[in-house]
Amino acid sequence: MSDVDHYIHPLRIRDLELPNNLCLAPMAGFTNVAFRLIAKEVGGCGLVATEMVAALANPGTQNENRFRILTQNVAAEKPLAMQVYGREPDYCAATAAALDAAGADIVDLNCGCPVKKAKQSGCGVALMREPEQVGRIVAAMRKAVPNKPVTVKMRLGYDAQNRTVLEVAQAALDNGADALFVHARTGESKHGVPVDLSGVLAVKELAERFAGSRIPVIANGSLDTAEAIRAAKDLGRADGYQIGRAACGDPWLFRNLVADLTGTPRHHPGYAERKALLIRHFELILDLFGEERGVRVMRKYTFFYCNGLPGVRKFRDRFHRIDNKATFYALVDDFFDHLSSGGLDHEAVEHLTLFEKGDAAAEDHHE
Numbered sequence: 001m002s003d004v005d006h007y008i009h010p011l012r013i014r015d016l017e018l019p020n021n022l023c024l025a026p027m028a029g030f031t032n033v034a035f036r037l038i039a040k041e042v043g044g045c046g047l048v049a050t051e052m053v054a055a056l057a058n059p060g061t062q063n064e065n066r067f068r069i070l071t072q073n074v075a076a077e078k079p080l081a082m083q084v085y086g087r088e089p090d091y092c093a094a095t096a097a098a099l100d101a102a103g104a105d106i107v108d109l110n111c112g113c114p115v116k117k118a119k120q121s122g123c124g125v126a127l128m129r130e131p132e133q134v135g136r137i138v139a140a141m142r143k144a145v146p147n148k149p150v151t152v153k154m155r156l157g158y159d160a161q162n163r164t165v166l167e168v169a170q171a172a173l174d175n176g177a178d179a180l181f182v183h184a185r186t187g188e189s190k191h192g193v194p195v196d197l198s199g200v201l202a203v204k205e206l207a208e209r210f211a212g213s214r215i216p217v218i219a220n221g222s223l224d225t226a227e228a229i230r231a232a233k234d235l236g237r238a239d240g241y242q243i244g245r246a247a248c249g250d251p252w253l254f255r256n257l258v259a260d261l262t263g264t265p266r267h268h269p270g271y272a273e274r275k276a277l278l279i280r281h282f283e284l285i286l287d288l289f290g291e292e293r294g295v296r297v298m299r300k301y302t303f304f305y306c307n308g309l310p311g312v313r314k315f316r317d318r319f320h321r322i323d324n325k326a327t328f329y330a331l332v333d334d335f336f337d338h339l340s341s342g343g344l345d346h347e348a349v350e351h352l353t354l355f356e357k358g359d360a361a362a363e364d365h366h367e
């Protein structure tokens with residue numbers, strides 16, 4: 001079997017056929033329709049996901065504008081997973097049904113978010129301590145969305161002392177889950193902690209005993225190189241790979257991972273291509289949020305697109321201060337014109353740390 005078949009291949013979740021098994025991870029504040037569409041247009045990504053949507057009794061009517069922004073989607077990005085965050089089975093079921101109606105191809109349950117608020121309210125990673133509750137939620141979501149895949153995204157446990165992933169996976173399977181996403185860390189581990197692929201392997205073996213090859217297990221956690229993906233397959237027997245942070249700085253990542261794993265040449269976007277994609281992304285963000293909010297939302301993406309390029313440090317503060325469309329275009333022109341004219345080429349390529357420092361807030365507030 002060639003690498004292309006072994007590591008990268010189409011993936012079936014219930015009746016849904018994904019074109020390949022590289023998936024974009026849900027990320028609050030990032031994976032809106034604009035970002036997902038860019039990932040799809042650049043290529044290599046088999047499944048995109050919304051950020052988590054809080055479970056409510058009447059999700060489409062309570063907090064309507066937020067719901068609209070979180071769930072807005074377009075045909076070109078499909079297939080699309082939408083994620084429920086909550087703990088009350090009835091609310092999770094109502095929200096799953098609303099996501100189904102809004103165009104989800106998969107509804108997923110969040111059992112991984114480790115922020116304080118999630119832990120205090122018994123949501124996210126706190127559910128890893130309550131396998132039976134996970135079972136009740138999955139059963140309710142299953143009933144509310146009978147015709148589409150229901151999946152669960154979990155961690156290895158609440159913390160190192162409570163590695164309950166097998167109990168939670170079993171409860172999910174017993175109540176009708178169609179696939180399991182496993183972030184191979186426990187709830188107290190920071191993103192820098194190495195992933196533990198033995199946890200993925202244990203879940204895979206459990207799913208296999210339960211239903212043969214019918215229920216895919218998709219690994220998550222720092223799978224941003226071909227080497228990491230090979231390890232997820234070779235050590236964790238993962239059927240697919242879900243990628244989060246690394247995709248934020250690099251829309252070409254999925255495509256290049258496919259290239260690396262299939263022995264085909266990588267794509268190295270030049271400055272012009274990078275700039276064109278940044279502008280396309282901005283225009284999609286404007287459509288979604290309007291100018292005032294859109295330019296604020298775009299600051300972090302702009303920085304990501306330019307990170308690693310010569311001279312980015314000098315522009316860093318200016319990226320963070322963009323407050324209208326005109327400043328955005330002027331700054332982007334300025335930055336890229338310098339690059340294309342070679343004006344900054346003498347400088348070393350500068351990689352600023354993204355989530356760890358540059359966007360610590362994002363990591364603090366979401367998983």
Ligand SMILES: Cc1cc2nc3c(=O)[nH]c(=O)nc-3n(C[C@H](O)[C@H](O)[C@H](O)COP(=O)(O)O)c2cc1C
Binds near residue numbers: 110242244366367
């Ligand atoms: C800013 C940010 C927001 C996130 N939001 C969510 C979320 O809404 N739902 C979820 O299940 N995981 C969320 N995650 C976790 C990611 O989906 C993923 O599990 C984690 O980042 C590890 O994968 P990575 O190493 O590829 O980034 C978030 C992560 C980050 C960095």
